[in-house]
Amino acid sequence: MSTGLSAVWSKHRDWLVAAFLAAALLITAAGEGHPAVGLDLCGYALIVVSGLAMAFVRRAPIPVLFTAWMCVAGYQAVGFEVPAVAYLFATFTAVRAGHRLVTIAASVMLLLTLPLAALVSPHGWSVGESFVQARGVLEIAWLIAAGAAGEALRQAERRADEAERTREEAARLRASEERLHIARELHDSLTHQISIIKVQSGVAVHLARKRGERVPEALLAIQEAGREATRELRATLETLRDDSGTPVYGLDHVPDLVERARGTGLETTLTIEGQPQDVPTAVDRTAYRIVQESLTNTARHAAATTANIMIDYRPGMLAIRVDDDGRARPGSAPVPGVGLLGMRERVTALGGRLRAEPRSEGGFSVEAELPVAPDLPVVSAT
16 A cells, blocks of 8 residues: 555655645635735635646746746735745755756845735735735745755755766776776687697698698688687787777678688678668677677588578668578577577667577578667778
């Protein structure tokens, strides 16, 4: 039950406060004597409007401030001696929102207007009595207190925002330190193994050539893959050390992937559709990774003989599709390995869509659609 009441309060808080304030002002007005009965309806209407306007005070503090200003001056002029509580609420909220100069100007105008409104009211007060009556409607001390409270709360919120930004900066610093740690771990764990692969494949190629033997294509592909892995590992380490750097691998390097795939015996074709255009660096890098991971999966798991890559430049969208003729059959569920999960995370982070599943004609297909946001840094298409 308490949860339901809390939800109602959170959803309708502004209107509930405004209704309560309007009701309180009406009760106060009803207990006063009003000499001009014909103006009662107008005075009550102004009082209700001044209270209900507070429902919008957080969304539009300045318009509500001037609405309360006119209502207070109006019901004072028709003879209602009701404190300007609604105007105090509006003053507090406007100052809290940072509109100090406008609020001060409006308050000075109201303090000058209230004696004039009392002077023309049906009560027939003298000049001195009008100033006394105006002071009863809007005490300067209460007005200053409302403004001071709004300013104090504004400063407290500003300090809270600064503290939040400080926490975010500290989190970014911790993330940078973690990237450095990962970079060191990658260097220690991978560089040695890749170097061994390069050395062993290089020795094998050298011995084969020295003996006058034909060097197997697979061995040459291993040697080239070792070199490429070293270059890519170095680029990844640099990115981890400084995440503001421009990515090294992108769409311009997809033809290199095609050539390396052909070197392993996989007949690979690349098709470019649409008009090549500049794409954001994040999209450029993700597109390269999708093609790379798709070809890697094809070579390792699919037992395929052909692979077709299609890159389609569409208005506001970059589409990538990689098909193979491997052993995947329609209806078989793909096993979401690390590669597929990594692709999906990259695509989702950019607000795109990824579909990876067997094709109806046999084989496997990876399709990705990446939105090309105009406000991101771009890499020129070549």
